[in-house]
Amino acid sequence: MKQPLAYVHPDAKIANNVVIEPFVTIDKNVVIGEGTHIGSNVTILEGARIGKNCRIFPGAVISAIPQDLKFQGEETTVEIGDNTTLRECVTVNRGTAAKGKTVVGSNCLIMAYSHIAHDCVVGDHVIISNATQVAGEVDIDNYAVIGGGTLIHQFSHIGAHVMIQGGSLVNKDIPPYIKVGRNPISYAGINSIGLRRRNFSNETICNIQEIYRYLYQSAMNHTEALERIEAELPATKERDEVVLFVRNSKRGIIKGYL
Known part of the structure; x- marks a missing residue:
């Protein structure tokens, strides 16, 4: 269901039961799966591949070109899995020649004002809380939970089932199954509750x-x-x-x- 005030490029491939609210912009070379709901004022640019039953809230920008001076206009993508929610004003940049794509897995929740930069790979069931900033080529494994306002250095690797305290500065890799916090960031035990x-x-x-x-x-x-x-x-x-x-x-x- 497309509102007349939305713009959808004729070459975009949109499943029949996708909801598109007013003032949405969907560029060419975009694929959106069944049951996805696109909120008002969302911008989905060239190279986006969005799965089934996703929810994208107002103001999000998906598949803008990377903020990387090495980017030379190469054809790259953003891939978002099924059942993932992107809240208000989330930004996910497409890849560069380094990996060719930025990936956000299935069943993820990316909260408001978070940014996922070029060539990141985010696994399934990941929660990224409000205003988290993820630099380029970061890997975040399945079931990681990242507290709000966290800053993650480029090329970092965050293991599965990790929980990160809000406001953390992540500049090293974080092995799986643990909690981390304090300043500077350090090990704080295993994530037993999770x-x-x-x-x-x-x-x-x-x-x-x-x-x-x-x-x-x-x-x-x-x-x-x-x-x-x-x-x-x-x-x-x-x-x-x-x-x-x-x-x-x-x-x-x-x-x-x-």
Whole structure:
């Protein structure tokens, strides 16, 4: 259902039951899936790929060109999964030649005034709270929860099931399953409440706690801690995920208690 006061480029591919409110602009080379609702004054520019049953609130701008001086007009996209909500004035920039696309997964909630820059990859079930600013080429894994007003440095990696305190300055990678906060940002324990809500067993949560005792509550450096973790703790999906994350970290992981 398209309002007469909206502009939809004739080359855009819009499913039949998409709701488009007044003063919306939809450019060419845009695809929008069934059941999506586009609020008034939303701007959806070239290269947007929006899934089914999404909700985009007034003032959002999707797939504007990246704020990256290396961008040379290459053909890139923004991909937004099914059942994702973008609240008022959210901005999601399209990719550059680095990755070719910016991705926001399914079942995400991106709250008002947040920005997701070029070439970011946001997983499924992610919550990004109000006025969070995500710089270019950041990876945010599934079920991460990011507090309002957080600033995330480019190229950072945020692991799955992480919870970040509002107002944080993220300048290092954050391994999965933990809470972080304070200033400067540091480890604040595992995200046990979030894990229980997602049906992690008590045994699994205890195993994750033990992993982080080696990493953050021992006198060992990270290399020594990883070796001890692999040698002394039982092999589990969670153990191997943490070990792989830390070993592959390009920026280094956040510090322990300060």
